[in-house]
Amino acid sequence: MNRRIFYFAGYRLKIFEWHQNKLLGSHSFEPDEEGFANFSFYLKNAPQVPSQLLVDLVEEDFRRENIPHVVGAAHKALVSRLVDRHYRDEPYVHIAKLGREKTGRKDDQILLSALTNQALLKPWLDVLHQCECPLAGIWSVPLISKQLLPLIAPDEKNVLLLSRLILTAQRETYFKEGTLLLSRQAKFDRDKRDDRNTLVSKESLTSGVQQIQIFLTNQRIMAFNEVLNVYCMVPTEFLPSLANKQLDSDKVKYHYVDLNLIFKHYKIKKTEEYGADVLYSFLCARMPLLKDHYATLKEKRFFHRYLVSNSIRIGALLGSLIFLLIAGLLFLNVKEIKQKRELTEVNQQLLAKRNAQDFVPLEQPLLDSPNIQASVELAKKLAIEANNSPENYFAYFSPVFSQPEFADIHLESFEWKKYTAQELSQILTTQQASVAEAKPDGYTEEMYVATPVDANLQVLVTLSGSVDRKGRSYREMTQLMQDFVAQLNNIKGTTQLVILKMPIDLRPGRSFSEEQEINKKLKSKDQEKIENEYQLLIGFDIHKDANTTDGDNSGVVYE
Amino acid sequence: MNELLKSIHWKQYWLSFIFLGISLALLCVSLWLYIHEKDKLTQAEMATGQQKSMNDAAEQSVQQLKNYYSEYRILKNQGLVGEPPRLDWAEILLKKYQDYQIPGFYFALSPTALSKPEDTSFTSDVIEIKKTPMQISFNLLHEGDFYRYMQALHQQAKGQFSVQECVINRDINQSIDATEFVPGFKGQCDILWFSLKDITNAWPEGVSL
Numbered sequence: 001m002n003r004r005i006f007y008f009a010g011y012r013l014k015i016f017e018w019h020q021n022k023l024l025g026s027h028s029f030e031p032d033e034e035g036f037a038n039f040s041f042y043l044k045n046a047p048q049v050p051s052q053l054l055v056d057l058v059e060e061d062f063r064r065e066n067i068p069h070v071v072g073a074a075h076k077a078l079v080s081r082l083v084d085r086h087y088r089d090e091p092y093v094h095i096a097k098l099g100r101e102k103t104g105r106k107d108d109q110i111l112l113s114a115l116t117n118q119a120l121l122k123p124w125l126d127v128l129h130q131c132e133c134p135l136a137g138i139w140s141v142p143l144i145s146k147q148l149l150p151l152i153a154p155d156e157k158n159v160l161l162l163s164r165l166i167l168t169a170q171r172e173t174y175f176k177e178g179t180l181l182l183s184r185q186a187k188f189d190r191d192k193r194d195d196r197n198t199l200v201s202k203e204s205l206t207s208g209v210q211q212i213q214i215f216l217t218n219q220r221i222m223a224f225n226e227v228l229n230v231y232c233m234v235p236t237e238f239l240p241s242l243a244n245k246q247l248d249s250d251k252v253k254y255h256y257v258d259l260n261l262i263f264k265h266y267k268i269k270k271t272e273e274y275g276a277d278v279l280y281s282f283l284c285a286r287m288p289l290l291k292d293h294y295a296t297l298k299e300k301r302f303f304h305r306y307l308v309s310n311s312i313r314i315g316a317l318l319g320s321l322i323f324l325l326i327a328g329l330l331f332l333n334v335k336e337i338k339q340k341r342e343l344t345e346v347n348q349q350l351l352a353k354r355n356a357q358d359f360v361p362l363e364q365p366l367l368d369s370p371n372i373q374a375s376v377e378l379a380k381k382l383a384i385e386a387n388n389s390p391e392n393y394f395a396y397f398s399p400v401f402s403q404p405e406f407a408d409i410h411l412e413s414f415e416w417k418k419y420t421a422q423e424l425s426q427i428l429t430t431q432q433a434s435v436a437e438a439k440p441d442g443y444t445e446e447m448y449v450a451t452p453v454d455a456n457l458q459v460l461v462t463l464s465g466s467v468d469r470k471g472r473s474y475r476e477m478t479q480l481m482q483d484f485v486a487q488l489n490n491i492k493g494t495t496q497l498v499i500l501k502m503p504i505d506l507r508p509g510r511s512f513s514e515e516q517e518i519n520k521k522l523k524s525k526d527q528e529k530i531e532n533e534y535q536l537l538i539g540f541d542i543h544k545d546a547n548t549t550d551g552d553n554s555g556v557v558y559e
Numbered sequence: 560m561n562e563l564l565k566s567i568h569w570k571q572y573w574l575s576f577i578f579l580g581i582s583l584a585l586l587c588v589s590l591w592l593y594i595h596e597k598d599k600l601t602q603a604e605m606a607t608g609q610q611k612s613m614n615d616a617a618e619q620s621v622q623q624l625k626n627y628y629s630e631y632r633i634l635k636n637q638g639l640v641g642e643p644p645r646l647d648w649a650e651i652l653l654k655k656y657q658d659y660q661i662p663g664f665y666f667a668l669s670p671t672a673l674s675k676p677e678d679t680s681f682t683s684d685v686i687e688i689k690k691t692p693m694q695i696s697f698n699l700l701h702e703g704d705f706y707r708y709m710q711a712l713h714q715q716a717k718g719q720f721s722v723q724e725c726v727i728n729r730d731i732n733q734s735i736d737a738t739e740f741v742p743g744f745k746g747q748c749d750i751l752w753f754s755l756k757d758i759t760n761a762w763p764e765g766v767s768l
Contacts, residue, residue, distance in 0.1 A: 305566050312567070316575035323582035330589035334596045341600040348607040351614055359617040365766055366620035368758045373627045374686050375755050379634050381681040382719050382753055390725040390748070391709040394702065417724040 003285040004051040006124070007277050009166040009185075010058060013039065013124050016281040017049075022269045023278065036127055043131035048306065051133055052292070053124075054284040056141035056165050056277075058185045059117035061087075066107040069100060079110065087114040092121075092138065092294035098179050111180065113140065115294055125299060134306030135299050137292020141165065142173045142183035144283050148233075149178055151265060152257050156229045158222055160212060162205070163233040163276040171276075172208050174216065181221060182212075202245060205232065209252055228252050233276055236260045390416035393461060393540075400487045408468035409484055409534075415462035424460055428539055431498045459540040463488075467503050467532045477504040481534065488538060496539040503532040635757065638717030643671045643691050643754040647717040652695070655711045663698035671754070678751055679721065687756035692749065693720075699744040702727065720752045 002024070007014040011031060017024040027042060029035040063086055067078045079095055087093050092115040100106045115121065115138075128135050145161055153159045157177055164170040173183040186208045209230050216222040228251060234242065236258050247254045259279060268282055289303075297304075359366060393416060401411055419427065469477060481502050489497050506512050514531070631640065638644045645668060656664045674688035682688070699705055705727065712720070725748040 301563070301566070304563055308563060309567060309571075312572055313575055316572065316579045320575075320579045320582040323579070323586040327582065327585040327589040330586070330593045334589065334592045337593070337596045337600050341596065341603045344600065344603040344607050348603060348610050351607065351610040355610065355614050355617065359614070359621075362617075362621070362766065364762050365624060365759075366617055368762070369620040369623040369627075371685055371758050372631050373623055374683055375640060375758065376627045376630045376634065378681060378683050378686055378688070378755065379630075379639055379719070382639070382679065382721070385679055385681065386713065386719050386721045386753075389709055389713065389722045390727075391706040394706055412729045414727045415725070416722070418722070 002047075002049040004046075004049050005281040005284050006051060006053045006128075007056070007165075007281050008053060008121065008124060009056040009169070009277075010120055011166075011168075014277065014281075015042065016278065016285075018282065018285040021267050021282075023282070026278075031123065036123060039124070040127050040131055043127065043133050048134055050136050050289055050303065050306065051128075052136050052284050052287070052289070053121075053128075053138045053295070054141060054144075054281055055115060055121070055138060055294070056171060056185060056280070057115060057117065057120065058169070058187065059115060059120070060140060060142065060183070060185070061114050061116050062142070062180075062182050063112045064098070064181060065110050065112060066101060067110060069106060069108050075108075082110075082112060086112060087116070090114045090116060091118065091296050094140065094143070094293040096143070096180075098181075113143070113293075115140075128299075129302075132302045132305075134303040135295065136289040136303045137300060138294035139284050139287060140293045141171060141280050142180060143293055144280065144287060145171075145173050145183075146175065146178070146180055147283050147286075148262070149175060151262065152231050152233075153229060153255070158216075158226055158228045160209060160228055160230045161233070162209075162230060163280075165275065165277040165280060170204065170208070172212060174212060174221075176221060202247065205230075205254070206247055213252055226251075229255060231255045231257055233257045233259050233262070233279075235275070388418075388459065390414075396491045396493075397463070397488070400484070400491075403487070405480070406484055406487075408470055409465060409480075410468070411463060411465045413462070413464035415464075417460050417462075418458050419460055420458070424458060424539065427460065428496055428498065428537070431500070431537065461538045461540065463534075463536045463538065465534060466529050467534060469503065469532055474504050474506070478506070485536070488536065491538075493540045494538055495541050496537075498537040498539075499534075500537060501533055501535040503534060631759075634755070635759075639719045639753065640755045641757040643689060643752060644717045645671070645691065648691075648693070648752060651712065651716045655708055655715075658711070659704055659708050661697055661704060661708065662700060663696075665696040667694045669693065674751075674753065679753070686758075689754040689756070691752040691754070693752060694747070694749050696747045697745075698730075699727075699746060702744055705744070705746060718752055718754060720750045723749045723751055725749075 001019075003018045005016040005018065007016060012035070013029045013031070015027045015029075017026070029039040029042075065082055067075075067082065070078065083093055083095070094113045096111045096113070098109040098111050100108055145163070148161065149159065152161075159175045161173045161175065162170055167188075169185045169187045171183065171185050174181050188204060209228070213222070213228050216228070217224055222228065230252060232242075232254065234256055239256055239258060242256050259276065262279060266279075266282060268278075292300075365372075393414075397411070397414075400406065401409065467477070467480070472480065481504075485497065485499065488494070504512070634640045638647065649666075649668065652666050669692040671689050671691040674682070674690040676682050678690050679688070697705070697708075709722070725746065727744055727746040730743055730745055
């Protein structure tokens with residue numbers, strides 16, 4: 001970024017145009033009507049760039065003060081009081097913190113400085129104001145000269161920097177341990193003001209230095225035995241003549257700094273002039289724009305406007321670029337999405353085409369496919385139910401009836417009926433109701449206890465017949481029936497067996513009577529048969545495999 | 560601040576603002592296009608997803624048909640699926656009666672009706688089951704004849720039937736040692752013939768699987 005430095009040393013005003021390390025050009029304007037007009041013309045026609053006013057004035061006053069170490073509002077109040085005391089009506093005042101005292105109550109050390117003659121600056125500031133120049137601030141030569149110390153006298157304790165920025169005077173700035181304590185502009189005698197050689201004359205070098213050295217020792221800023229190192233910045237062509245001069249004393253030591261070397265150090269390009277004013281304008285151009293020494297808000301208003309204007313311009317540009325960038329990215333994205341959508345649509349069309357070719361002709365069969373499956377599965381279930389047929393039960397009962405010990409038990413009626421689970425449940429529950437009352441002697445607990453009615457019970461077989469007693473005792477008959485029932489109960493699939501009627505029924509809930517020997521011959525065959533009848537209800541779960549006869553006894557209920 | 564803003568010559572930025580406006584307009588247009596195109600893509604993806612789901616479902620149905628249709632055709636040929644083959648039933652009953660030389664036989668075929676839940680353990684909400692009640696009465700020389708007759712019916716009759724109730728009594732007028740030509744048993748059975756509705760009747764002609 002370009003910087004424009006207005007250099008003002010009390011009389012004429014110089015402009016230095018800097019672009020980084022390159023001096024683009026310089027102009028000088030006299031303080032007369034023509035000079036102001038030219039200056040105005042220049043400002044109005046030159047491109048607007050951030051400008052800085054660098055002043056090197058005799059009327060720049062420096063004061064060192066110690067104040068108690070306080071912070072915040074108290075510090076501000078103390079400083080304000082000091083400013084009021086020394087520079088009550090001065091608008092251009094600068095306060096710099098130097099540090100703290102090392103002894104005592106360790107007060108804060110501050111340096112107050114002010115430009116005490118506004119009349120010198122005013123005509124130039126008026127032109128700047130009229131031309132709406134974006135003046136960033138007012139900088140002071142002594143204050144920015146501190147930048148040179150690390151380069152020319154990095155380790156010296158007491159340094160006096162001498163430089164001649166204008167022909168009529170030389171600037172003398174004293175630094176103690178790197179901190180600026182005082183500075184003054186020493187004017188040359190009128191007869192020597194236009195003589196460049198004055199710079200290197202013994203009188204001009206030593207007279208001012210001696211005064212300062214005495215002042216410093218009197219003020220006890222320097223001890224009497226301390227050496228004051230004087231650094232004179234001079235153009236290269238004067239260096240040989242200075243080499244012959246023996247100016248050093250036991251209190252003052254002179255060093256000559258080649259300005260050209262400093263320019264080289266800062267890599268300053270394309271400069272025809274190598275004066276100290278060029279160097280200081282360069283140092284000023286390096287300063288941050290937002291932190292100057294003296295300018296008030298009034299002087300900086302056009303700079304602030306410049307900043308806002310530039311911000312608006314840059315903001316608008318950046319915003320536009322960002323919008324354009326996002327828009328460009330979105331357009332690219334839209335293109336990609338469009339391609340993807342077209343591809344998806346092609347896929348969808350292919351799928352639809354395949355559907356139309358392969359599946360639409362089979363629409364009704366495909367819709368019916370679950371019903372086809374349901375029909376097949378239903379047919380299988382119906383087959384299971386159909387297989388549960390009474391003739392199959394012959395195979396279950398035959399092995400029991402054909403056993404030799406049950407040869408006297410005759411089957412005369414076989415009733416087989418399917419019930420819904422609910423119906424069968426009701427029937428068997430009714431039959432179970434009197435079981436507790438009907439528990440016979442001699443039957444095991446397991447046979448007695450009825451199992452809960454299974455919801456899947458769907459077949460009820462009723463076996464009826466008679467037993468040929470053949471002289472068996474009551475106990476033998478009871479045992480025979482007990483064994484018979486146990487065998488029937490072992491048939492696989494049997495879930496419940498209820499004895500409705502049995503010969504020699506001695507259960508508590510039953511009546512039993514029999515005529516004795518003397519009347520036996522009078523009994524008819526039919527009468528005897530009726531007395532020896534049995535009737536059994538057997539529940540089957542048709543969903544269980546009834547073809548095996550082992551295991552899964554459930555229970556016997558006696559009615 | 561107000562004073563600062565007032566001091567700014569806004570007119571000098573007209574080009575910047577026009578450029579900003581144009582770029583903003585472009586951004587809006589591109590954003591609208593983006594949203595619009597994104598919507599269309601979403602719709603296309605949804606349509607493709609739906610089409611794919613339809614095709615997948617159709618594939619599954621095809622597979623379902625492959626798995627079950629051959630069995631269904633067998634059931635159809637066997638007479639379980641379709642209209643009740645009442646003539647076939649009457650014929651096979653008579654034929655088996657003659658084959659096994661059953662001394663006495665009577666049967667009564669009732670009208671066909673829709674099956675009720677209590678008729679069978681298995682019902683279906685989607686498949687219509689028809690039932691045809693039939694009663695048969697018989698005299699038997701031996702209980703084994705009942706077994707053979709019923710087995711033959713199960714194996715050879717068209718369709719599927721389920722015996723609901725059967726009573727077989729020894730004829731008490733006959734002695735247990737009766738001669739082989741005198742019936743010793745009387746029996747009576749109630750059976751239900753089942754038929755499933757043929758779904759394929761509604762299929763268009765010429766459909767080949």
